[in-house]
Amino acid sequence: MNIEIINTGSELLLGVTTNTHLVYLGERLLSLGLRIARQTTVPDNATMRSVLAEAFQRCDILLVTGGLGPTSDDLTREIVADLSGRPLRSDAEIRQRIQQRLARLGIPFRENMLCQTLVPEGAEALYNDHGTAPGLYIPASTMPKAPHIFLFPGPPHELKPMFQNQALPILKRLAGREIAVEQRIFSIIGMDETSVEEKIGRHLLRDGRIEVGYCPRPNEVDFRVIAPSAVLDEVTPQVYAALGEHIASSIGETLEQVVVELLRKRKETLAVAESCTGGLLAHRITNVPGASEVFLEGFITYSNQAKSKTLGVPPSLIESHGAVSKEVAEAMAERARYLTGATHTLSLTGLAGPGGLSCLQPIGTVFITFASQGLPTQTFQNLLLAERQIFKQLATQTALNILRRALLNRGLSELQVKSQG
């Protein structure tokens, strides 16, 4: 199967928008054992026509993103219909769905939205539950020569559910006879990619049926193993033996999902007190559906006054040790536990930079305290050498990993990391 992707959108070529579709589609296609042979990005102009025409001659399956909206730069639907020799017809059900959606949003249906109701003859609509423009599936033809074509809207939150729920089943059918490979992603926390390669990746590569890959993220390495399903099941225990508790998940869960699930199973609760991470820890936790069962409250005590007034951290403690200190982190976590009655609390206080107050600690310092019912309170000092947003990501990742290990009854001593970046 020769599969190509065409991403349309001038913003992708103008230094504005990063193409995130390609990674998503590549991962999803690989889950069917399918690989992308070539990907092209074109601006919203006449080039699109020649790029599409060329791909029509080369590939078996063509996925196109973007250009299905109602504005003048949305050209995909018409060019594809024309190249496929399929006249466009307004579809009553699509029109009804769009009108219903707009009515719910209180937006009038206007003449220029009509183009979104058009479907090439013989094509199948992929309904859009998160926007107006439907996607389309056009089966392959020989006269004119055309591959199986899927058209998707550009916004990721519209494309992803449409791909997953409507396109994937069709693709699965088309892929039918391919030799299926599978991938397993091991989320590794607290270990760099070179160590992952040395401990297991290099060893796995000796088996010619296995492909490995490493994707480093802030305080996480996604270690991918690609192989036929049976081989994958065979080597998974080897990966666990080599990397052990560094593996947060092997089924694609985020660290916050793992933690919320562990809390839920234990019927325990969590509260957080954040200074330098400014709400990111609470945000990550509350991204998990069902978080309200375990997450009670977050205190974003950004100013010193907030630390004292809301949490009850003594001003004298802040004065003598500084807001970024072990003592203040501890007081934040313990006061938050006292105020909320949560089983566990995490607190963070640090200096993200740039700039920063006259502080006793260097920029990048963060103190993380874990306080828990019936356990001694523990504080971890880290130096995170990264710009502001990566600093916040690293700090919350480290805090969540402390909680994960505590919930698994694993030792926390080795988490006394000195620095990352």
Next chain:
Amino acid sequence: MNIEIINTGSELLLGVTTNTHLVYLGERLLSLGLRIARQTTVPDNATMRSVLAEAFQRCDILLVTGGLGPTSDDLTREIVADLSGRPLRSDAEIRQRIQQRLARLGIPFRENMLCQTLVPEGAEALYNDHGTAPGLYIPASTMPKAPHIFLFPGPPHELKPMFQNQALPILKRLAGREIAVEQRIFSIIGMDETSVEEKIGRHLLRDGRIEVGYCPRPNEVDFRVIAPSAVLDEVTPQVYAALGEHIASSIGETLEQVVVELLRKRKETLAVAESCTGGLLAHRITNVPGASEVFLEGFITYSNQAKSKTLGVPPSLIESHGAVSKEVAEAMAERARYLTGATHTLSLTGLAGPGGLSCLQPIGTVFITFASQGLPTQTFQNLLLAERQIFKQLATQTALNILRRALLNRGLSELQVKSQG
């Protein structure tokens, strides 16, 4: 000038690595007034040869990334030399530089690194200060037909300084006679893309020198205008006249940057009380460097108990109206203002779903209250029809826009939006 980019690397097509080169190169080229006509991603295999050969026929300038390393999957240099009809010769200066670099790192020079010293006849080396593989510039030729070609190493920290210091001056010379265009992006809040097109986009398009584009994001449209600088300056006031206060920024700032900057100028402070958005509002605000000057505190009162105990919202109010209600949103904002003494507070309470408690309101409902010194407290009810994370994004976007407009002394009445999604 027809410019194309070819990114090589199997990892880009396997759902592993996001292509960040394209945004970087797009932005840098546009700073010279140059546009990318087409971009292609190819795996490290035989497809690369045909993709390169096709591009040779089409373009004037070709930028290629990746495939210059010492391993078996690094094919770029040899294929390009072969297609250009230029024999490869080992370059003494490159060899010396690589040996010096390796000596500094304590790595011996090995036979398989020799390929990195090879330069096609007539080509110019682009030295690599951050890795071993040099880049190459090969001037255009007619026999065989070949464009100006730039080869860059794949790692971003090697490519970027090489591009900036060595390739950009050559590109500037090549671009010489082009009419430089510039791009201005207007971030539009509270208006859909069709309305932006009707109010101004359509009108601007009548001028043949102007290009427009629309990139929809959650409760935001990035409206792009590309034109020669003088034309852009001429039409900017027209865009402001047409879209007015819906324009949050025309210099690429995020909404949270705009709000923090407005607060800073007015020397005013902000506190937030969040329920359904679980910390995202505070997180977005604290992503802005210098936020600590204006942001005092966030209360993430996720549970009802937290709303009562921490903020002091009367339990009877929650009981009689429900946690997701105008009354509770108002109490949250006013109590947060009382507790922190902030000039302004924003509060959010809503139902993100999926699932949810037995609630008087439908899933997607959010109440946002804005409370401010010397102003009547105002509450806005929205219905945000979107999955959990987009719901949080939409709700915080709406809250930040309420604050932005209030800080600009603009009326808030039209923000009584019914629903979005």
